[in-house]
Amino acid sequence: MQILKNKTNIDFISKRKPALFLSTVLNLAIIVGIAAFGFNFGVDFAGGTVVEVKFDHPITAQEVRERADKGGLPDVSVQNIGSADENSFLLRMGGVTQLNEESGARGQAALEALGGVRNVYSDLANGIIRFRAAQPMDSDAVKKAVESAGIGVQEVRDLGEAQGGAGYDYQVVASGMADRVFAALNAGLEKPDFEQRRVDYVGPQVGKQLRNRGIMALLYSMIAILIYVAFRFDFKFGPGALVAMVHDVIMVSGYYLVSRREFNLTAIAALLTVVGYSVNDTIVIYDRIREDMAKFQGKPFIEVINIAINDTLGRTILTSGTTALSLIGLLIFGVGEIFDFAMAMLVGIVVGVYSTIYIASPLTIWLDERAAAKEARQRASGDVDHQQPNAA
Amino acid sequence: MDRGWWWKFGLIVAVTLGSIWFLIPTYYSLVVLDRDQRNNLAVLEERMPSWAPPAKYRLNLGLDLQGGIHMVMRVDTKTALQKRTERRAQQIVNYVNDKKLGEVTADTDPEQLEVTLTAKDPATMDAIQKEVLATFTDFTEVSRSGGTLVLVQDETQANFFREEAVDQAMLVIRRRIDKWGVAEVDVRKLGSDSIQISLPGRSNAEQAKELVGTTAQLEFRMVDDTNPQFFAQLLQATPPPEGSNITLTTEGGFPQLQAPTREAIIQYTKDKVPENRVVLTECIANPVKKDECTSYRSYLLDKSVPLTGESLAGADASISQLNEPEVNISFDPAGAREFERLTEAGVGRRMAIVLDDNVQTAPNINEKISGGSARITMGRMGGRTFEEWLGEAQTLALVLKAGALPAPVTVGEIRQVGASLGDELIRKGGLAAVLGLGLVVLFMALYYKGSGLIADVALLLNGLLILAGLAFFNATLTLPGIAGFVLTLGVAVDANVLINERIREELGHGKSTRAAVDQGYDRAFWTIFDSHVTALISAFVLFFTGTGPVRGFATTLIIGLLASLFTSITVTRVIMTYFVHGRNAKVVSV
Numbered sequence: 001m002q003i004l005k006n007k008t009n010i011d012f013i014s015k016r017k018p019a020l021f022l023s024t025v026l027n028l029a030i031i032v033g034i035a036a037f038g039f040n041f042g043v044d045f046a047g048g049t050v051v052e053v054k055f056d057h058p059i060t061a062q063e064v065r066e067r068a069d070k071g072g073l074p075d076v077s078v079q080n081i082g083s084a085d086e087n088s089f090l091l092r093m094g095g096v097t098q099l100n101e102e103s104g105a106r107g108q109a110a111l112e113a114l115g116g117v118r119n120v121y122s123d124l125a126n127g128i129i130r131f132r133a134a135q136p137m138d139s140d141a142v143k144k145a146v147e148s149a150g151i152g153v154q155e156v157r158d159l160g161e162a163q164g165g166a167g168y169d170y171q172v173v174a175s176g177m178a179d180r181v182f183a184a185l186n187a188g189l190e191k192p193d194f195e196q197r198r199v200d201y202v203g204p205q206v207g208k209q210l211r212n213r214g215i216m217a218l219l220y221s222m223i224a225i226l227i228y229v230a231f232r233f234d235f236k237f238g239p240g241a242l243v244a245m246v247h248d249v250i251m252v253s254g255y256y257l258v259s260r261r262e263f264n265l266t267a268i269a270a271l272l273t274v275v276g277y278s279v280n281d282t283i284v285i286y287d288r289i290r291e292d293m294a295k296f297q298g299k300p301f302i303e304v305i306n307i308a309i310n311d312t313l314g315r316t317i318l319t320s321g322t323t324a325l326s327l328i329g330l331l332i333f334g335v336g337e338i339f340d341f342a343m344a345m346l347v348g349i350v351v352g353v354y355s356t357i358y359i360a361s362p363l364t365i366w367l368d369e370r371a372a373a374k375e376a377r378q379r380a381s382g383d384v385d386h387q388q389p390n391a392a
Numbered sequence: 393m394d395r396g397w398w399w400k401f402g403l404i405v406a407v408t409l410g411s412i413w414f415l416i417p418t419y420y421s422l423v424v425l426d427r428d429q430r431n432n433l434a435v436l437e438e439r440m441p442s443w444a445p446p447a448k449y450r451l452n453l454g455l456d457l458q459g460g461i462h463m464v465m466r467v468d469t470k471t472a473l474q475k476r477t478e479r480r481a482q483q484i485v486n487y488v489n490d491k492k493l494g495e496v497t498a499d500t501d502p503e504q505l506e507v508t509l510t511a512k513d514p515a516t517m518d519a520i521q522k523e524v525l526a527t528f529t530d531f532t533e534v535s536r537s538g539g540t541l542v543l544v545q546d547e548t549q550a551n552f553f554r555e556e557a558v559d560q561a562m563l564v565i566r567r568r569i570d571k572w573g574v575a576e577v578d579v580r581k582l583g584s585d586s587i588q589i590s591l592p593g594r595s596n597a598e599q600a601k602e603l604v605g606t607t608a609q610l611e612f613r614m615v616d617d618t619n620p621q622f623f624a625q626l627l628q629a630t631p632p633p634e635g636s637n638i639t640l641t642t643e644g645g646f647p648q649l650q651a652p653t654r655e656a657i658i659q660y661t662k663d664k665v666p667e668n669r670v671v672l673t674e675c676i677a678n679p680v681k682k683d684e685c686t687s688y689r690s691y692l693l694d695k696s697v698p699l700t701g702e703s704l705a706g707a708d709a710s711i712s713q714l715n716e717p718e719v720n721i722s723f724d725p726a727g728a729r730e731f732e733r734l735t736e737a738g739v740g741r742r743m744a745i746v747l748d749d750n751v752q753t754a755p756n757i758n759e760k761i762s763g764g765s766a767r768i769t770m771g772r773m774g775g776r777t778f779e780e781w782l783g784e785a786q787t788l789a790l791v792l793k794a795g796a797l798p799a800p801v802t803v804g805e806i807r808q809v810g811a812s813l814g815d816e817l818i819r820k821g822g823l824a825a826v827l828g829l830g831l832v833v834l835f836m837a838l839y840y841k842g843s844g845l846i847a848d849v850a851l852l853l854n855g856l857l858i859l860a861g862l863a864f865f866n867a868t869l870t871l872p873g874i875a876g877f878v879l880t881l882g883v884a885v886d887a888n889v890l891i892n893e894r895i896r897e898e899l900g901h902g903k904s905t906r907a908a909v910d911q912g913y914d915r916a917f918w919t920i921f922d923s924h925v926t927a928l929i930s931a932f933v934l935f936f937t938g939t940g941p942v943r944g945f946a947t948t949l950i951i952g953l954l955a956s957l958f959t960s961i962t963v964t965r966v967i968m969t970y971f972v973h974g975r976n977a978k979v980v981s982v
Contacts, residue, residue: 052813054812054813127802128800128802154601154602155602157800158702159471159475159800169475171800173802175598176597176598176601176803176806178597178598179598195810195812196595196810197809197810197812197813198807198808198809198810198813199597199806199807199808200806200807200808201597201803201805201806201807202804202805203466203802203803203804203805205466205804206464206466206586206804206805213937214937216937217933217934217937217938220933220937221929221930221933221934224929224933225926225929225930228922228925228926228929229926232922265938265939265941265942266872266941266942266945268938268942269872269934269938269942269945269946272930272931272933272934273879273927273930273931273934273949275930276926276927276928276929276930276931277883277927279923279926280883280886280923280926280927283919283922283923283926284890284919284923287918287919287922291915311897314893315889315890315893318839318889318893319886319889319890321835322832322835322836322882322885322886322889323879323882323883323885323886324882325828325831325832325835325882326828326829326831326832326878326879326881326882326885327828327878327879327882328827328828328831329823329824329825329826329827329828329829329831329878330824330828330875330878332824332827333820333821333823333824333827334820334824334875335817335820337872338821338824338871338872338874338875341872341875342875345879
């Protein structure tokens with residue numbers, strides 16, 4: 001069996017200008033889209049709490065939302081996961097602790113009512129209320145006061161006397177959201193009709209850290225691959241491979257942008273894998289171009305590239321096809337981020353093939369033409385003033 | 393068949409058998425044992441045949457697959473450092489007053505970690521500056537104008553302090569988790585200011601957060617030395633319950649109960665303790681793995697807590713003039729008074745230092761100690777090396793500091809997965825892998841026939857190698873790891889597509905079968921090598937930057953890509969050569 005029985009002789013390269021135009025427009029559109037709408041960041045990067053629950057009876061997302069609302073949690077996003085008969089839902093909240101602007105203000109009032117308390121500061125990012133008291137305070141009294149304001153308290157920390165007898169410093173650590181969620185869903189029930197399956201909680205600072213690390217990882221990996229390509233191949237292949245990689249990363253980001261699926265750590269893993277994989281196609285063709293350049297000496301570079309692309313077309317389709325085939329299981333059985341991972345990889349495989357033919361190769365041609373033109377110019381100038389007889 | 397071929401063939405057989413052998417603990421752990429016994433290495437070791445590899449080489453399931461809690465705690469070193477600067481400022485003022493160098497006031501700038509000293513009489517400042525800089529070496533001078541001196545925390549000292557704060561927090565968390573009896577915990581440092589904790593099998597995230605997130609409680613309690621034979625008499629009067637393994641030991645210099653678990657002692661002594669007394673335990677550390685307790689010993693202590701860590705100003709390990717390690721502790725003024733009273737009343741008795749209900753040490757009070765500083769000597773060297781001896785002093789100092797200067801710990805990340813969800817993910821992940829793999833295998837066999845089947849054999853061996861590799865490196869299989877497994881096999885088969893397409897092409901050029909196969913492998917090799925290297929580069933970057941499940945993905949990818957270089961090139965070539973050279977097949981079906 002053979003996919004391409006007869007040798008193809010498609011003139012890919014002649015269509016490089018419209019293709020390049022299309023890619024540029026698409027890429028710019030995605031970048032503008034990211035700037036305008038942003039990704040739908042998951043808790044990994046945005047911080048917050050995600051809770052997964054599975055009910056033991058059919059229930060709609062709307063009903064779950066109403067329950068949470070009734071239980072005192074108005075800002076919860078509820079999302080069905082898996083097939084409808086699984087009755088599984090993801091509940092997502094922005095806050096990570098029970099301390100927010102509004103409850104923090106109530107907590108502050110309650111603390112100030114205790115007397116001798118000043119400099120109350122609600123650190124929303126860490127879910128901590130800090131304050132200074134004129135006299136040593138009783139931890140239980142502090143806890144009771146804050147809890148009366150509707151903030152669950154995990155701990156009251158005594159930081160000791162401030163310098164120079166300015167007072168006594170305390171921290172009140174608020175409890176997490178997950179407990180509130182379960183309590184809200186449970187409200188009015190004798191025993192819970194759902195199972196707590198998963199809790200993901202990421203503090204906002206950690207989220208920021210993870211996001212920065214993800215971006216750095218992408219950069220490092222691109223640079224490392226580029227160094228390798230430049231080292232293994234002619235240096236003129238480097239820019240083409242780089243632009244193709246950037247193109248693929250942007251296109252796969254486009255999947256997350258348009259589908260509004262959660263952009264999280266797994267998405268970064270998908271992007272990195274696409275970077276490593278998409279350059280593979282480029283290498284297969286570069287290898288062939290190099291081989292054919294030796295074989296067809298004297299033929300124009302454009303033609304050599306066209307031959308190389310045509311010769312490798314069968315295997316390009318096959319290698320991408322087999323990898324795509326292996327992803328089918330993940331697309332069918334994968335839930336949530338694993339499905340997204342498989343989908344992003346699929347997009348990456350397709351655009352990887354495209355970018356090799358229409359981005360990496362034309363760029364190499366363009367660079368080659370420029371180098372040739374420069375050489376010609378140098379030779380011409382050398383002829384005129386005879387100062388560089390050995391130029392070029 | 394030349395010698396080289398036989399060597400390679402032997403290698404392949406050995407690798408295959410070795411991988412299967414290495415998966416025996418995994419098979420027993422996941423299939424034979426009940427799920428709650430899965431992580432019990434002792435049971436696993438017992439159930440496996442004697443010729444199996446050690447039980448620790450089993451494939452770990454990530455917390456996302458077996459259920460459990462993964463958490464990252466951030467140590468707020470900034471706040472701790474700011475508090476320290478304030479405290480040091482106060483100490484400088486006290487020092488200047490004590491030495492009668494003049495009268496100064498101190499202002500601190502917590503953001504910059506700066507202390508501004510202002511002398512009442514600017515003329516005294518020269519002497520003050522000289523003395524203070526010589527004594528408080530953790531500060532360096534920023535500027536001086538007239539009677540005003542600005543000092544800043546020395547950066548190396550501050551970094552050292554930050555590091556120490558994280559170590560303290562880690563120590564406290566380890567001991568706490570140990571107290572709760574959670575098996576198979578993993579506590580490790582993550583970056584410069586975070587601690588990562590894995591609690592397999594735990595399901596209550598809020599409880600876990602409280603367990604590790606609350607501040608350490610350091611207490612000083614008097615040991616009840618009026619009743620030294622208490623435990624001996626108790627053991628005589630009531631025999632301990634069967635299986636509790638409680639014994640009497642006098643290794644600590646007086647009769648104590650000893651048991652392998654803390655609960656055994658607490659349960660046994662419950663309701664048998666005299667009024668106003670309490671029984672607490674000391675962890676006897678494993679001489680090799682310091683953070684594990686081999687056994688616990690009991691102490692009878694006063695119920696009242698006269699002194700807590702809040703009164704402690706500092707603790708440092710040092711080496712005395714007699715060349716023995718010791719820990720120097722100092723109290724704040726109120727603490728110093730209380731400490732003086734306690735030591736005066738308790739000469740000849742012992743004072744226990746208790747952190748989170750664990751007795752750390754119980755030194756003898758030799759004399760009344762006034763002035764707020766004391767030395768704790770570390771007993772005889774005994775069978776220890778000097779480094780171990782000194783190490784114990786350093787650990788004690790760390791414990792004391794952990795109780796004295798708590799760097800606030802906040803939760804950075806919690807990820808909890810219920811056991812039932814884990815099971816479902818394993819099932820779905822397995823189905824996805826089998827389906828993906830099956831489709832690829834089927835396609836290769838249909839499309840390339842004979843050589844496709846050869847590639848399939850290599851592919852299955854690759855899958856086997858990945859699992860064995862994960863087991864060998866004690867890596868963890870996570871849900872993204874399963875995705876990585878599937879993807880790696882998809883990429884691995886690419887190599888065989890490249891080779892087979894190349895062989896077809898060479899055959900098309902009219903080459904002989906033998907020449908076409910040889911050329912196909914030789915020409916495709918570097919292409920395959922290059923593509924594996926680039927994929928490995930991103931996998932390694934992901935490994936070093938990722939955490940948790942994503943890191944599991946990277947591990948699987950790395951092992952899979954390395955295995956693929958072996959299986960899709962060497963293994964298929966050996967089989968192919970067998971057919972082409974050995975059996976002299978004229979036609980190779982590609």
